Amino acid sequence: MARKTMVQAINEAISLKMQDDSTVVVMGEDVGVDGGVFRATDGLFEAFGAERVIDMPLAESSIMGSAIGMAINGLKPLVEIQFMGFLYQGFDQLLNNAARWRHRTLGQVGLPMVVRMPYGAGVRAVEHHSESTEAIIAHVPGLKVIAPSNPADAKGLLISAIEDPDPVVFLEPKRLYRIKKEEVPEDLYRIPIGKANVVNDGTDITLVAWGGMVPVCLDAAKHAENQGISTEVLDLRTVSPFDLEAIIKSVEKTGRLVIVHEAPRSFGVGAEIAALVGERCLLHLLAPIKRVTSYDIVPPLLKLENYNYPNAERVVRAIQQTMEF
Amino acid sequence: MARKTMVQAINEAISLKMQDDSTVVVMGEDVGVDGGVFRATDGLFEAFGAERVIDMPLAESSIMGSAIGMAINGLKPLVEIQFMGFLYQGFDQLLNNAARWRHRTLGQVGLPMVVRMPYGAGVRAVEHHSESTEAIIAHVPGLKVIAPSNPADAKGLLISAIEDPDPVVFLEPKRLYRIKKEEVPEDLYRIPIGKANVVNDGTDITLVAWGGMVPVCLDAAKHAENQGISTEVLDLRTVSPFDLEAIIKSVEKTGRLVIVHEAPRSFGVGAEIAALVGERCLLHLLAPIKRVTSYDIVPPLLKLENYNYPNAERVVRAIQQTMEF
Amino acid sequence: MKSDLMQILNEKGQCSKKPDLTLDQIKELYRRMVLTRTWNDKALSLQRQGRMGTLGSVKGQEASNVGMAFPLQKDDWFVPAFREFGALFVRGVSLKDQFRYWNGDERGGQMPAGSNITPTQVIVAGQLPHAAGIAFAKKIKKEPGMVLCALGDGATSQGDFHESMNMASLFNLPVVFVVQNNGWAISMPVHKQSASPTLAERAASYNMHGARVDGNDVFAVYEIIKKYADRARKEQKPALIELVTYRLSDHTTADDASRYRDPKEVAMWQKRDPIDRLRKYLQESEKWSDADEKAMVEQISQEVEDAVTEFESVTPMQPQEMFANMYHTLPWNLVEQQKEVMELYNGGEVK
Amino acid sequence: MKSDLMQILNEKGQCSKKPDLTLDQIKELYRRMVLTRTWNDKALSLQRQGRMGTLGSVKGQEASNVGMAFPLQKDDWFVPAFREFGALFVRGVSLKDQFRYWNGDERGGQMPAGSNITPTQVIVAGQLPHAAGIAFAKKIKKEPGMVLCALGDGATSQGDFHESMNMASLFNLPVVFVVQNNGWAISMPVHKQSASPTLAERAASYNMHGARVDGNDVFAVYEIIKKYADRARKEQKPALIELVTYRLSDHTTADDASRYRDPKEVAMWQKRDPIDRLRKYLQESEKWSDADEKAMVEQISQEVEDAVTEFESVTPMQPQEMFANMYHTLPWNLVEQQKEVMELYNGGEVK
Ligand SMILES: Cc1ncc(C[n+]2csc(CCOP(=O)(O)OP(=O)(O)O)c2C)c(N)n1
Numbered sequence A, B: 001m002a003r004k005t006m007v008q009a010i011n012e013a014i015s016l017k018m019q020d021d022s023t024v025v026v027m028g029e030d031v032g033v034d035g036g037v038f039r040a041t042d043g044l045f046e047a048f049g050a051e052r053v054i055d056m057p058l059a060e061s062s063i064m065g066s067a068i069g070m071a072i073n074g075l076k077p078l079v080e081i082q083f084m085g086f087l088y089q090g091f092d093q094l095l096n097n098a099a100r101w102r103h104r105t106l107g108q109v110g111l112p113m114v115v116r117m118p119y120g121a122g123v124r125a126v127e128h129h130s131e132s133t134e135a136i137i138a139h140v141p142g143l144k145v146i147a148p149s150n151p152a153d154a155k156g157l158l159i160s161a162i163e164d165p166d167p168v169v170f171l172e173p174k175r176l177y178r179i180k181k182e183e184v185p186e187d188l189y190r191i192p193i194g195k196a197n198v199v200n201d202g203t204d205i206t207l208v209a210w211g212g213m214v215p216v217c218l219d220a221a222k223h224a225e226n227q228g229i230s231t232e233v234l235d236l237r238t239v240s241p242f243d244l245e246a247i248i249k250s251v252e253k254t255g256r257l258v259i260v261h262e263a264p265r266s267f268g269v270g271a272e273i274a275a276l277v278g279e280r281c282l283l284h285l286l287a288p289i290k291r292v293t294s295y296d297i298v299p300p301l302l303k304l305e306n307y308n309y310p311n312a313e314r315v316v317r318a319i320q321q322t323m324e325f
Numbered sequence C, D: 001m002k003s004d005l006m007q008i009l010n011e012k013g014q015c016s017k018k019p020d021l022t023l024d025q026i027k028e029l030y031r032r033m034v035l036t037r038t039w040n041d042k043a044l045s046l047q048r049q050g051r052m053g054t055l056g057s058v059k060g061q062e063a064s065n066v067g068m069a070f071p072l073q074k075d076d077w078f079v080p081a082f083r084e085f086g087a088l089f090v091r092g093v094s095l096k097d098q099f100r101y102w103n104g105d106e107r108g109g110q111m112p113a114g115s116n117i118t119p120t121q122v123i124v125a126g127q128l129p130h131a132a133g134i135a136f137a138k139k140i141k142k143e144p145g146m147v148l149c150a151l152g153d154g155a156t157s158q159g160d161f162h163e164s165m166n167m168a169s170l171f172n173l174p175v176v177f178v179v180q181n182n183g184w185a186i187s188m189p190v191h192k193q194s195a196s197p198t199l200a201e202r203a204a205s206y207n208m209h210g211a212r213v214d215g216n217d218v219f220a221v222y223e224i225i226k227k228y229a230d231r232a233r234k235e236q237k238p239a240l241i242e243l244v245t246y247r248l249s250d251h252t253t254a255d256d257a258s259r260y261r262d263p264k265e266v267a268m269w270q271k272r273d274p275i276d277r278l279r280k281y282l283q284e285s286e287k288w289s290d291a292d293e294k295a296m297v298e299q300i301s302q303e304v305e306d307a308v309t310e311f312e313s314v315t316p317m318q319p320q321e322m323f324a325n326m327y328h329t330l331p332w333n334l335v336e337q338q339k340e341v342m343e344l345y346n347g348g349e350v351k
């Protein structure tokens, strides 16, 4: 085991899968010679050559669409979209074609493709570099959405995603790309899609989060525990289909739920979680479900961005309000 | 007052606004000479000429993008997207530009544009002709989403949308386009955006719907009333920002809520409504909030489509289950 | 028609050169074209009777449809849009399945196993990047064969057209893009659709070969597709072919073309009918008799009628089949929903 | 450089013909170019000190930047991408505001009232349809003037490029698309980006005029833009202009170009520096003295330093300003959220 950043873990996952399965090809803008603007594909061009690590022209729709074509014809494309803000140039192909191919062919042809992209805040750049629009993708039947929260999960989940027979959108919280190194097993291991992970045990209240918000919740949980509130933190890992069973199990225990996400609140993923828990655990709820999220605005540029994204302080406040209800 | 179908009412709204305001221009595929594939723009080309009723090349991204340019430079473009399934070719421009222009220019330049499109089931056509993805648009800060449920509302809401200083997505339930004629006032009148309409008074349970599902709910309400269940039906009219106050008012009265939508359930608009009501009316709820929706699948072609969309039977079933909770 | 249009078989049924086809092949082309029209007419008539969903007719485009698919080989892929049933039939799709598909039964949209045909693509130009990707995979896997991608004139306006052309050329992909320029994209005539006077000349700006042929002349269509398909297979080079043809019918059964186009234009194109001219050629040059004609027409009519009977007697889909192919393994939400549907409609009818 | 490249001022500072500019105008061009580079260098140095956000440098593109904006008139619009600060300064944007913008203060992104400049567009090629639409509105409203739309070589691969070109030509819109072909789109050299050997020749397939000039020669840039801007104003005709220039720096401060390009290429282009050659021209043909140079450089440095001081002393934005311009009238959810932010951060600092 070596200590690795999340980007390094991702790089390792890709590299191992490319060695393991010759049908895996990497494609996207600047993924080849440059190794990706975040270096997630560093060294792969040298190791696997230009036919398996493809520097594509600057055109997201045809990147997505040609990946579909490759998957139709037996490859497993691993697409990098440079930032989630640029996904929407290629969204029509994702929504109207990638998501529907298995259905359209009546199960004859599934598309084992993965679309990776950094999402959320974390670089001090201009507009469109901090987006978190997983709710939009999650609403598309036929897709899966994953968002890891630490290096070891990123590796295991990415390997599972590449091996998954259906299209997976893999959201990488760029704020965690290099924030710290953690132990990452060396081998080719999988973390199951659709299963949540209890990252902090607790009995008074449940926090549900994924990707970049998990550390914020862990931080908030510490503060809450200092105040005597035993806080369970559930890392969803998979945003769609999310692990409803694990959420219900925890809420049945705690009776209280706060959902934390980096995306705007309205019509976000938190709403679906709240709606289902409300539907299925109404009588267990000791307080209304709260959502701590970004606001319903364009993600601010760097000067104001920290006022927009959930932080431990806001999560603790929501925990307190829920406890006091 | 004359009796009109919804398409005729829409046509009248556009025509009146074009007479009233010379900056209104209509643009889209087949909207000119042909009068639109549903005839919503019938006669406008003859009345207002090729410079105000523009037959655009088959390219949704530049239709949306050039409408933005027109709005920047003082026009009020009224874009027709032929079917909601084809919106996503132009979605990047809607999400990354139209929705953000006022914000990006710090309030200097708002975009008074409307993007109309037929949505939902109702034509016996191939794939991509029955989509209902309002949740995706509603999640985009900076946009508004409207879906009328009858001819008179369609006219009044469309006039309000055209006059609105911000970009509005106007969803027309194609299943109601010609289903019946109703009284439509002749003049240029407005129905306010963001306000719901109680279309059936009741005290036992609240149904919330919009667009094509309102008649289904009215039908279900009749059945329920025959069974002695007094059912309030709220027609949202505006999907985003929706009239939370009206929903809460009704739920505080009835204590029970069923949300009905034509879109797939998961991560749909119903989730946001349920989440907010759960958050703000928890103690008023006598039963869990139910959602009656399409399933999380690709809209089926005509043979199976009626099994997918909510019908009165399914709504009545949900009403009963809620009453019996 | 523009003089720069390659033509072999003219409207009078005369050939400027001997086509590079055996008599049997020519008869087969003819049979396929008549079959396509017969199927098409039948589908339209079923639609009028409420026995078929909304449908786009290929009438007038039979030479383009059949001629483009004829030169394809086993390893080749065919990537259609939605107005190519004639080509699908050549590639082995059954008449019955196309009836089912257009009547809203998903099962009819499934292409025969191993046929290397992608499903009907309704998103205009959406199929172009798929074709490029399939060709890319061929190249990466060093597979033989090429990819033929069909599109309409309207599709050339879409961003996906541009991106795919650029990509195909940059990576030298074995893909041939074939535009059926039928003059119209619903109500938009091609001169209002495309700023380039011909569509074929778009090829130059991608450093690609382009060609423009009479799309109602099946010999010309066959020859040009064969030439560029061979080139793609051998040299891994893409190309853009424009087939100049005409949509004789409305855009679909939901359309009324009399609102936007001059009947004189339609009449003019009727004289250029692809089937009539091939029949004349056969009659005049190949001793095709009235009896031959009659026998063939009867056989085809029977084939189509049989397909109708077959298609109308298939077991209806079960409601729960809506869910079956959303994922390899259904997630919990779909499992629940499928269960609900089975409870609701178990054997019964939806209201 | 390719021989088909229009050039007036060569790398040695010699002119092939007298530029159609007064001496004062030439000096102003020179001053603007030096100002652009000075601002640029300052911004990069602030970035290294953590006093500036991620930023793309225009170093090497000053002639293109300044030359494209110089011929614009009051009624004209300028629709930029993101690597045109030099042009923005010419059109009246303040040095201070650009500092603010790139340091993540939205207020700096607001263009001066009435300047007819659209905000920085980060979505590659996203601005092209806007430019077409602004030009369309001009045409509909019968307004004078034209629209100049800037883009990079990478942007030509996007669907929005194609769709906008087609549309501009079909409707005869008064818009000129100017590609700063700086050789690279992050790590992609233009020959891997575009299948057409030159970008200007793409114009032909849209039945549009195209031109290709030395983008490091401010006289050529000025002349070609002036010519096509005049034509657009008078004849309502679009055009596509390629300015062949070079990105001397990394793509942005977050990039490391040494990973993907040969330092020899950079060195070669350094010899073609647009500022050096104009200085040589001024010195040799227009009696520009060392003292003139020194005075100008000092004045510019002072101007830039003043802008830094000013930009660093503006009142910070208040958190609640995040909401202010989402809609003309804030809906209830934003009113609530704004209130929450005011409660949370009222005067205080975010943790
Ligand atoms: C992206 C998209 N936009 C709009 C439509 C609606 N539509 C269906 S066919 C068509 C015209 C297509 O014209 P063309 O490509 O020439 O093909 P043809 O119908 O003539 O075969 C349009 C606009 C669509 N299917 N997809």
Ligand SMILES: Cc1ncc(C[n+]2csc(CCOP(=O)(O)OP(=O)(O)O)c2C)c(N)n1
Pocket (backbone or CB within 6 Å): A029, A058, A060, A082, A086, A089, D083, D122, D123, D124, D151, D152, D153, D154, D155, D156, D182, D184, D185, D186, D247, D251
């Ligand atoms: C739609 C989209 N995709 C990707 C990016 C990321 N990106 C920013 S600049 C750039 C390269 C642009 O190249 P070019 O158009 O030549 O402009 P230059 O940077 O050379 O000025 C890329 C890929 C983006 N901003 N927008």
Ligand SMILES: [Mg+2]
Pocket (backbone or CB within 6 Å): C152, C153, C154, C180, C181, C182, C183, C184, C185, C186
């Ligand atoms: Mg056509």
Ligand SMILES: [Mg+2]
Pocket (backbone or CB within 6 Å): D152, D153, D154, D180, D181, D182, D183, D184, D185, D186
């Ligand atoms: Mg560039």
